[in-house]
Amino acid sequence: MPVRSLLFAALLFVAAPVLAQQQPIETSMTPEEFKAAGLDKLDAAELAHLNAWLGRTIEGETEKAAATAKRKVEDENRGFLSFGSNEPVTGRISGEFRGFANGREYTLDNGQVWRQIDSATLAGVRRDAPAVRITPSLVGNAWYMAVEGSNTRAKVQRIK
Template sequence: MHMHPSTIRRIRPLVLGIALLLPALAWGQQASRIEQQMTPEQFRAAGLDQLSAEQLANLNAWLNRTLDVETTRAAEQAKQEVEDENRGFLNFGSNESVTGHVQGTFSGFAKGRQYTLDNGQVWRQTDSASLAGVQLQNPAVEISPSLIGSAWYMKIAGYNTRAKVERVK
């Protein structure tokens, strides 16, 4: 399967994020004992060698619960960030609508025209929908996914015309 270079650039942060997260997830999934994570010198320097077996077991149980909670929280946050960042690319990312404002002057819809949003996203019109005679400054916009398939449609506030768009940046 051949991937377009822009697709590779968009997916690269996801791969990097997963690669960075995997060791933390693996470490958090296995029960860990603090005495295995520290050198004997560190263990003694922290005064942990003074704990009874029961106290040490309680400390390890607490650490493992904390690691599980934090690892789960970090994984959920990373997943949400990746979905938000990649919304509108291919069939990847969140399917929630994108809202914002078109930067600068909006001169209507035309096939091939690109629209830059205030969040930095750039969308290109792929169909022949038109909205002629319109000149708006920084109009509010909503870009919504189709109910079926992977198409996205842009609508300018106050107008019913929708244009089929694809995200390019």
């Protein structure tokens, strides 16, 4: 799924300038549509203003859509390699948390799955759906999970 989102964002990024080059309205409509909309009553200056407004509107909407798509792709891909946003991931563990252990997988309520890749331990802990915060390291591509009510952090890697 992340690859599909990445391809969509790349396509939108490349296509946005092309989409923003709006054809004049009189060539985008059939003569019948143009007349039915009452646009045949406009003089050349009025028609030019309408076309300029349409171009600005389409360009603005295209830019908004591209920015929204980019944010979505970055958000969906946080934690994968060095792609995506470096904003912390917050959520809750789905089900019971039984402490940290190397190789253990943690599924969050947002559908993300993270695997512990270090030897941090937090034994004897049992919490139902605790809040978690997963933050990136300052250097490199490491992410660390902290569970509410605990000072221990575990190095994790996103697998889904």
